[in-house]
Amino acid sequence: MVDLSRRTYACRRWDLTSIPCKHAISAINFMRQKPEDYVDACYQTSTYMAIYSNTVKHVNSMDLWLPSDEPAILSPQYNRQPGRPRTKRIKDASEKETDGPKLGRVQKSLKSSNCCILGHNKKTFHRHLSPKIAAAKGTKKRKLNNGDASTTQP
Known part of the structure; x- marks a missing residue:
């Protein structure tokens, strides 16, 4: 049963998303009303515009910052992740890097x-x-x- 006054339906999709499900929309159309009136206010354009109406101010460049006595911020320490470590393949003498072009393996x-x-x-x-x-x-x-x-x- 669709309850338009409580805005609920037995499938609970309307309760969870605040958007009428297809069964609720068919009941709203049967009552000759607009389905847009039964959508929650958080999905309306006016609410979206009100949320993003404040602008974020940009930050000045680092050379304009005031010096402070606080210690410098360091990058986080590296922790080796668990697992098998990667190893490098030992190259043959013919594969070692030289100043010239790379050559293939010399066949005996x-x-x-x-x-x-x-x-x-x-x-x-x-x-x-x-x-x-x-x-x-x-x-x-x-x-x-x-x-x-x-x-x-x-």
């Missing part, structure tokens, strides 16, 4: 663990061997997927 030459020769690794060492030595080491040849038996890959 590949070295095979099988034959200890620079220029290839364990996985690709057979590519750098002669066919007779590769056959003696036991590298197998396999057929390609297209079914051509004459073409083989090491």
